[in-house]
Amino acid sequence: MGLTSRPLLYAAVLAALAAVALTCGLWPRFAGRGPGAVLGRLGSLLATQLALIAALALAVNANFQFYGSWHELLGLYDDAPGAVAKWGGATGVGPAGDPSQGLVQPSGPEGLDKVHGLPKGPPATVGKVETVRIVGKRTRLVDPAYVYLPPQYFQDAYARQRFPVVVALSGYPGGIYLLGQHLRLPQTAAALQRTGAVQPTVIVMLRPTVAPPRDTQCVDVPGGPQAETFFARDVPDALRSHYRVGHDPGGWGVLGYSSGGSCALQLAMRHPETYTAAAALSPDYKVTPDPTTGDLFGAGRDRVRRREEHDLIWRLRHLPPPRVSVLIGTSRHGEKNYPAAREFLAAVRPPMQADTVLLDQGSHNFATWRRELPAALRWMSKELTFPEDVVGAS
Template identity: 80%
Template structure:
């Protein structure tokens, strides 16, 4: 049974109920003194607790889709993050795809069938959300994605138009399911487009790590996964090969929440010829090693330089500002990063521009990000070019 299957969840929940019943029935038999009754009591307590925790863990994972499969949970990939010292082979760590079969490949639902409130009806009226896998032409990395195509994408009057794109990144260890079910990104975008508050836009929902369970932080790890190259070069190439989307950077934006927001800022500021707009909800402003990332910057004389260049405050102080627009979402109380957000916004200088969505109260959670999302999407819509060009002319 799959890790997120309802049958497994129900089976373990039933086992938990049985274990509680057995504990109540067997407890009087272990009431005596001595080693055997003591071990018996410890055994039934430990067994019951283990099954209850497993049932709760499966229920939480089924709801939030932290891990989509047993392989992902256990990290059973070739050259998985546990073997940091063995990484190499051009950085092909984690799941590896075959670009010769297409850069955007059809996949199973990957949780899309469990997302509530998706647009329903004819695509030309309601739009469509597809579940695919994106394969890197350079990195050979493979990452699942949901792709929201607005109704206009299917309407005859737009048949020769290229659409703007927003690449949306989840936090870590979340995934595409959270962007659909809990952030409600495609549902919110569909409503804004229907109301005329957002221009028709293709939205590509992805997780920021390409070598799960390692948190790759959208960094090209020396001798390891090339996450930055994947999102800055492979993803745009893949999407252009499959969808009617813009060729000019003015039609490309990137957004995310938590570590996905950090990636969005990193990608826009480091690759302004790919993404010209970034919306970051509750981001960090520099990349640091921690137990989930491992060593992101490698050794040698270039280690300090690589780390500094992923510190966005350092970039604003030391390097020419990129020609990008950024939006920061934060809260005056409840968000620990509010002082850092203020410092970042104050440090922005032309030609870079910065705006903000600042709530009076908000925590690092989906309730906060859902409040900020409509304003972020409308801001992104104003920043992106549409219609960009005519299919066949570029």
């Protein structure tokens, strides 16, 4: 049974209930003072606690999709970067997917069937959310995605138009399910587009964890996964090859929350030729290695330089600012990184532009990010160009 499957969760809940019932029924037998009675009490308590914890952990994981499979939970993808480097071996099939089969490939439900409130009806009336796998033609990395296509995408009047794109990134270790179910990104975007508050936009929801369970922080790791190249070059190329989306960076933005927000800022500031707008909800402003990331910057003389260039405040103080617009979502009370947000915003100078969604109270959670999301989408809509060009135009 899959890690997030309902049968496994139901089995765990039944096991927990059985453990509680057995403990209650057998407890009088363990009322003595001998070693057997003491061990019986300890054993029954331990079994009950483990069963309850397992059921609770499975329920939380099924709801938040921290780990999508047993392989991710057990860390069996640790060798993924090495396997990717061996692409093109005797088998002819790369472990991360085969770009010759298309850069955007069909996928299973990826949890989309559990997301509530998605558009239902004819696509030309309500839009559509589909699941795909994006394959990097350079990196050979693969990332599952939800793709929201607005109603106009299917309407004859827009048949020759290319649409702006927002690449949306979840936090770590959560997956794309969180963008749909808990951030409610496609539902919010659809509602805003129906009222005309947001222009028709293709929204591509991805997770930045491209080599699970490792948190690559959207960095090109020396000798490891090339996450930055994947999101800055492979993802746009793949989407342009499959969808009717813009070719000019003026039609491309990136949005994220938590570590996904950090990635959004990194990608826009380091690759303004790809993304001209970034909306970051509760981001960090520099990449700091920790046990979940491993060594992100490698060894040698370039290590310090690579680390400095992923410190966004350092970049603003020592390098020419990029011609991009950024939006920072934060809270005066409840967000630990509010002082860092103020420092970052104070360092911004033209041609870079910065705006904020500033709440008085708000913690590092989905309740806060859902409050910030409508303003972030309206801001992004004003930053991106539509219609950008016409299908068939050079």
